[in-house]
Amino acid sequence: MADEQVKLTLVEKLGRVDRRIIFLLMGVAVLIPLLIHYTTTIPASLIVQDLFDKVESLPPGSKVLISFDYGPATEPENQPMATSITRHCFEKGLRIYMISLWATGPRQATELIDGIITPEFPGKVYGIDWIDLGFKAGGQGLINTLLSDFTAMYTTDVNGRAIAEFPMMAGIKSLRAFDLIYCVGSGQPGNKEWIQFAGDPGRIPVGGGTTAVMAPQLYPYYPKQTVGLLGGLQGAAEYEAALMVKYPKYKTMSRVASEKMGPQVSAHLVIAAFIILGNVTYLVERRRQKKRQ
Amino acid sequence: MKRTIPLLITFAVGLILIIAMFIPHDPFFDMDRNFSIFYDVIAVFAFILGGGNLLRVHLNKVYLKRRDWKYSIVTVTGFFLMLLAGLLKIGVTEGWSGNFQGTGSLFKYLYDCTFQPLSSTMFSLLAFFVASASYRAFRAKTIEASILLVAAFVILVRPTPLGYYLTFWLPDPLKFLTISNLSTWILAVPNMVGQRAIMIGIALGIVSTSLRLILGIERGYLGGE
Numbered sequence: 001m002a003d004e005q006v007k008l009t010l011v012e013k014l015g016r017v018d019r020r021i022i023f024l025l026m027g028v029a030v031l032i033p034l035l036i037h038y039t040t041t042i043p044a045s046l047i048v049q050d051l052f053d054k055v056e057s058l059p060p061g062s063k064v065l066i067s068f069d070y071g072p073a074t075e076p077e078n079q080p081m082a083t084s085i086t087r088h089c090f091e092k093g094l095r096i097y098m099i100s101l102w103a104t105g106p107r108q109a110t111e112l113i114d115g116i117i118t119p120e121f122p123g124k125v126y127g128i129d130w131i132d133l134g135f136k137a138g139g140q141g142l143i144n145t146l147l148s149d150f151t152a153m154y155t156t157d158v159n160g161r162a163i164a165e166f167p168m169m170a171g172i173k174s175l176r177a178f179d180l181i182y183c184v185g186s187g188q189p190g191n192k193e194w195i196q197f198a199g200d201p202g203r204i205p206v207g208g209g210t211t212a213v214m215a216p217q218l219y220p221y222y223p224k225q226t227v228g229l230l231g232g233l234q235g236a237a238e239y240e241a242a243l244m245v246k247y248p249k250y251k252t253m254s255r256v257a258s259e260k261m262g263p264q265v266s267a268h269l270v271i272a273a274f275i276i277l278g279n280v281t282y283l284v285e286r287r288r289q290k291k292r293q
Numbered sequence: 294m295k296r297t298i299p300l301l302i303t304f305a306v307g308l309i310l311i312i313a314m315f316i317p318h319d320p321f322f323d324m325d326r327n328f329s330i331f332y333d334v335i336a337v338f339a340f341i342l343g344g345g346n347l348l349r350v351h352l353n354k355v356y357l358k359r360r361d362w363k364y365s366i367v368t369v370t371g372f373f374l375m376l377l378a379g380l381l382k383i384g385v386t387e388g389w390s391g392n393f394q395g396t397g398s399l400f401k402y403l404y405d406c407t408f409q410p411l412s413s414t415m416f417s418l419l420a421f422f423v424a425s426a427s428y429r430a431f432r433a434k435t436i437e438a439s440i441l442l443v444a445a446f447v448i449l450v451r452p453t454p455l456g457y458y459l460t461f462w463l464p465d466p467l468k469f470l471t472i473s474n475l476s477t478w479i480l481a482v483p484n485m486v487g488q489r490a491i492m493i494g495i496a497l498g499i500v501s502t503s504l505r506l507i508l509g510i511e512r513g514y515l516g517g518e
Contacts, residue, residue: 023421026420026424137336141329142333145329149330153333220485265454267420268453269450271423272455274427275445275446278429278432
């Protein structure tokens with residue numbers, strides 16, 4: 001009888017773990033993979049592979065618009081998406097046009113320029129191979145304007161130089177001039193707005209990446225209205241994996257998403273373990289309550 | 294008159310935009326383009342409105358010494374510090390012609406050293422709360438809760454080694470039951486069905502609200518009674 005009393009208390013205790021212990025275990029779960037540099041490679045799923053194949057199918061010189069619609073809060077998830085697509089586009093000889101619907105976007109573009117474009121692709125010339133057009137307010141209204149008249153809103157680049165000075169801007173009258181719109185987003189305005197206000201009415205291929213929280217909301221647009229989607233850090237890691245398969249040189253280069261997947265995987269395992277623990281204790285308690293009744 | 298003119302403007306603009314959607318030719322196409330530009334210009338002023346509103350709320354809170362008023366001082370100070378650092382281009386090596394976010398600028402320093410780490414930290418906290426909330430909320434109390442629990446578990450373990458080891462041994466005829474295939478199915482079928490239903494509902498709501506605005510039935514945006 002006394003033994004049963006102890007067991008009951010233990011089950012109850014396991015069913016009511018103090019949240020500080022959960023926080024501590026979560027912190028440890030995230031910290032250890034970071035310290036031991038645990039990296040994991042996840043093969044590309046169909047929705048990621050489709051986007052990769054779309055970029056792969058574009059002939060050299062094609063125009064890709066990358067929209068930086070996120071901020072530093074979601075940088076760990078979003079920045080690797082921007083990095084992968086930039087590497088892929090330049091490997092294919094595509095032209096990159098950077099814009100932003102978020103005021104925090106241009107800083108993320110600058111980070112990409114300083115961290116990836118300048119050191120990894122020194123041969124790519126500003127104004128010929130890539131251009132940074134900066135931020136404009138308006139959200140979906142801006143996309144609507146760009147669809148009919150791109151130069152009405154973008155008369156200069158991010159540094160205030162007239163766009164007429166740049167050879168790669170010749171012939172850009174509207175969003176229809178682009179072969180692919182790639183939105184890296186984490187909210188509104190973002191991927192959904194690009195699909196609804198540019199992709200659909202302009203019949204322009206739209207793809208991109210978004211945070212894991214937002215990704216399920218974008219599934220209804222795949223595969224007809226969006227060519228593919230990177231969902232969260234995992235999506236970014238999958239794109240990196242696809243890039244490595246096609247361009248093996250990236251096996252030895254920095255793969256931010258794959259490196260960050262380590263902490264994410266262990267965090268998921270901790271959450272899964274707590275879900276199992278919570279349910280086991282709940283079921284045991286319920287069974288005992290029934291017995292008592 | 295104060296209410297009739299805005300109602301007429303709303304009616305005319307709404308009608309023209311609808312016509313432009315179905316007849317994308319001049320003069321409607323040109324009107325649509327111009328209205329979009331007007332919208333973008335107005336959106337810029339929303340930033341000023343937002344700044345003004347932020348100041349009004351927080352200064353009022355400080356003045357009346359409401360609960361947590363000290364945090365409002367931090368908000369207002371941060372607002373002005375960033376605003377002045379950007380407007381006056383403090384620390385920009387090229388002077389007035391340089392980029393306010395350029396190397397060496399105070400704005401860049403503040404952004405990189407305060408805004409960026411604070412934003413990342415706030416978002417990272419989600420992981421801790423998700424862990425705690427999942428432990429407490431995902432309990433198989435009913436059939437519906439059990440379905441949600443299983444779906445969440447499958448999605449959660451999919452990228453982990455556990456997700457692989459749980460089902461890798463399944464024979465070929467049952468391969469569709471692997472965690473990887475199940476998670477793809479959950480996202481692509483039940484999730485998509487639910488999302489589509491929500492989206493269609495929202496779209497119908499937007500259509501009806503827009504019609505109410507265009508026809509002048511909904512007048513809440515005009516303010517007053």
